[in-house]
Amino acid sequence: MSASVLFDTPGPRTRRRVWIGSIVAALALLALAAAVAGRLAAQGQFAAAKWAPLYDPSDPTFATVWSFLRGGLVNTLQAAGLAMALSLAVGTLLAVTRVTAAPTWRWLVVGLIELLRGIPVVMLIFFAARVLPEIGIDLSLLWYLVLGLTAYNAVIIAEIVRAGLASLPRGQAEAAYAVGLTPAQTLRLVLLPQAFRVMLPALISQLVVVLKDTSLGFIISYEELLRRGQIAIQTLQNPLQTFLTIGMIFVAVNYSLSTLAEFVDRRLGRVRAGTVTGGEDAEVVQPPEPSRLGG
Amino acid sequence: MDVILDNLGLYRDGFLKTLQICLYAATGALALGTVLAGMRVSPVPPLRWVGSTWVTVFRNCPLTVVLFFVAFGLPEIGINGAYFWFGITGLVIYTAAFVCEAVRSGINAVPTGQAEAARAIGLTFDQSLRHVVLPQAFRTIVPPLGSVIIAMIKNSAIVGAFGVGDDLFSVGDTLTSARGEAALPVLTGVILGYLALTLPAGGLLAVLERKTAIAR
DSSP: OOOOSSOOOOOHHHHHHHHHHHHHHHHHHHHHHHHHHHHHHHTTTTOHHHHHHHHOTTSTTHHHHHHHHHHHHHHHHHHHHHHHHHHHHHHHHHHHHHHHSOHHHHHHHHHHHHHHHTSOHHHHHHHHHHHHHHTTOOOOHHHHHHHHHHHHHHHHHHHHHHHHHHTSOHHHHHHHHHTTOOHHHIIIIIIHHHHHHHHHHHHHHHHHHHHHHGGGGGGGTOOOHHHHHHHHHHHHOOHHHHHHHHHHHHHHHHHHHHHHHHHHHHHHHHHSSSOOOOGGGTTOOOOSSOOOTTO | OHHHHHTHHHHHHHHHHHHHHHHHHHHHHHHHHHHHHHHHTSSOHHHHHHHHHHHHHHHHSOHHHHHHHHHHHHHHTTOOOOHHHHHHHHHHHHHHHHHHHHHHHHHHHSOHHHHHHHHHTTOOHHHIIIIIIHHHHHHHHHHHHHHHHHHHHHHHHHHHHTTOSSSHHHHHHIIIIISOOOHHHHHHHHHHHHHHHHHHHHHHHHHHHHHHOOOO
16 A cells, blocks of 8 residues: 555554454455355355356357347447447537537537436436337337437537547647638647547546446347346346346446546556646656647 | 326325435445445455455446346345335445545545644544544545436436336336326426436535635
8 A cells, every 4th residue: 555645654563453454354254255155055046057058158058148148238339339429429519519609509508418417318218219209200229229328428528528628728729720720620620639639538438338328228128238138037047147247247348448548548648748647657757858739 | 298287296206206215325325435435545455455346346337237136136145125225225336336436536635745744743543534634535525426426316217217116217107108198298397307306416516516615
């Protein structure tokens, strides 16, 4: 443990106490785990029949189950990818409108953003699935899910983009105007590319949120990973094992994305001039001649 | 809009149920999240591991999967109860991970020099924690903690979608599916109900943020 605001560097007596504490805590945790495992074993949750379809390749249903779940994962990724791409497009448009528009318009955009941020995403998905068919827009389940997710995430991305634009030095826009670029060209060629670069970690983190929220597709019966899991359970009769497996898949995918976001953040932190992100990697050596982005 | 007025009682009950879920879950998540944050910054390694594993797992796992796991898992280890409580348990387990991160980041944001100065003038561990570190940490925690709670209010709709019964989301589901009412007015009413919770919460948070802001 590096220098903590809470504790001094421990001396020999404290170290001994920490050791004793560790052993007691570890024993307590093991006892808890053993109690839970005992109860589960008594309920027959460790029976091979419950696990084999998921973890034993020699089981006759193994291949079928996994190809079924893999299809669900593909559907999940497809919905998340589409929702993310659409959110990015709509969110950028909203942010640009908010930054450039006349005050009357800006008020509208701000109102829309605040409103959509206050509505549960599951409600928006449900709304899309129920209301759109009613007014004669018949789409596939995938698109109801994507539209619901987009409505929710576009406004969040709009805020991220706005923060990214605000973080750029004023001189960037001034220089662009000085060389004769129009406001639209300035945004497209100078400001947005730099803003996206700054925002990349936040955008990847948002992708994790989108990916988690695709699992709400089960409410409108879109066959993403979780819904497929539910269907599989009806024949396999092993809810705990299947949900555990699906949870692990989600955690693995999202944890990789979070790690990627941190990695990108560190890389950008090193390039960005003058700003040190601090935290655990505060000792990262700054380049001797800090190169300001774009000149 | 007649359908909203005709079922005003149903909407009111749903709103109160959602409010109830949110109050229970917020209390539980704040308590559990603070304990987890305490574990994460404690000097005892096994406790730190529990804290960080909890955060990694539940921040990356969809709430839906957590809810399913709670609803199917707890009865297997002999804990039975109404689905209402399972829903709240799932929401608490999930939200606590985010509360933990908010609290921990607040503690980490206090510069080490503050605690060093407190010790230098002879304050004991308890005193430096109570008078120096925690008051500063709490102020930093307010904005992220507020966002976590507002997100939790919105997530309570997912608990409702599982069929807790009679909460705001279920009202929309009942009226559109079971009674075949037109979805647009019904769901607009439900959305207004959620906005009546989240918008004031957001406003309250903004006020709190202004009051507790510190220059650093």
